[in-house]
Amino acid sequence: MGVYLFPFTSATKLHFFLGGFLHFITGDDIQGIGDCVLYTGPIDQFFEYSLGWLEYHGLRFEEEVRNEPDYQGQAIKNCPDEEPPCRIIEHRHFTGAVGKKTVITREYGEEWIPGRGRYHPVEDERNRALHKQYLELAKAQHPNFVFGGRMGEHRDYTMAETIAAALKKVKELTDHS
Numbered sequence: 001m002g003v004y005l006f007p008f009t010s011a012t013k014l015h016f017f018l019g020g021f022l023h024f025i026t027g028d029d030i031q032g033i034g035d036c037v038l039y040t041g042p043i044d045q046f047f048e049y050s051l052g053w054l055e056y057h058g059l060r061f062e063e064e065v066r067n068e069p070d071y072q073g074q075a076i077k078n079c080p081d082e083e084p085p086c087r088i089i090e091h092r093h094f095t096g097a098v099g100k101k102t103v104i105t106r107e108y109g110e111e112w113i114p115g116r117g118r119y120h121p122v123e124d125e126r127n128r129a130l131h132k133q134y135l136e137l138a139k140a141q142h143p144n145f146v147f148g149g150r151m152g153e154h155r156d157y158t159m160a161e162t163i164a165a166a167l168k169k170v171k172e173l174t175d176h177s
C-alpha cells in the first residue's frame with residue numbers, strides 16, 4: 001500500500017518515522033496520486049464549503065521589537081488578567097538565540113470571520129455535526145482519502161495530540177491494509 005501525505009507539513013514529517021511506505025507530495029493535482037491519501041488541509045475547503053463553513057476562533061497578532069536582550073525570560077507567557085486575555089511569545093527562547101534586541105508577538109483572541117486565518121477549531125455541537133457530514137461526503141466521493149490533523153479532523157489539537165492522532169491514524173490504516 002502506498003500512503004501519500006498531502007500537503008507537506010512540519011508535523012506530518014514525523015510520519016517518516018513510521019515506515020518506509022510513505023511518500024510526500026505537494027501541489028494541487030490530487031487526482032490518481034495513490035491508493036491512500038492523507039489530506040491535512042481544511043476539509044470544508046476541500047469540498048468548496050458545499051455544506052457550510054467550519055468555524056475557528058480568531059486571533060490577532062501584534063509584533064514588537066524590544067530594545068533589550070530579554071523581555072520575559074521564557075518562550076511563552078500567558079497573560080489571562082489582561083483584557084482581552086493574551087499570550088506573549090518571545091521567539092529567541094525557542095532557539096536560544098542571543099542579541100541586543102528581542103522580538104515578541106502578542107496574541108489576542110478576536111472574532112473569527114470566514115476566510116480569515118484558521119487558528120483554533122471551534123469544537124461545539126454545530127461544528128462536530130457539520131464535520132461528520134463532510135466525512136460522510138468524503139466517504140462517498142473520495143473513499144481513498146483520509147482527512148487528518150487539526151483542520152482535516154477539525155480538532156483543537158496541541159502538538160502532542162496531533163502526533164498521537166497521526167500515530168493512531170497510521171495504525172488504523174496499516175491494520176486495515
Ligand SMILES: Cc1cc2nc3c(=O)[nH]c(=O)nc-3n(C[C@H](O)[C@H](O)[C@H](O)COP(=O)(O)OP(=O)(O)OC[C@H]3O[C@@H](n4cnc5c(N)ncnc54)[C@H](O)[C@@H]3O)c2cc1C
Nearest residue numbers: 007009011012040041042119120149150157158159160162
Ligand atoms: C496560534 C496557534 C498556537 C499554537 N500553540 C501551540 C502550543 O503552544 N503548543 C502546542 O502543543 N500546540 C500549539 N498549537 C497547536 C499546533 O500548532 C497544532 O496542533 C499542529 O500544528 C497541528 O498540526 P497539523 O499538521 O494538523 O496542522 P498544521 O500544522 O496547521 O499543518 C497543516 C498544513 O497544511 C497546509 N495547508 C492547508 N491547506 C492546504 C491546501 N489546501 N493545500 C496545501 N497546503 C495546505 C498549511 O499551510 C499547513 O502547513 C497552536 C496552534 C495555533 C494555531
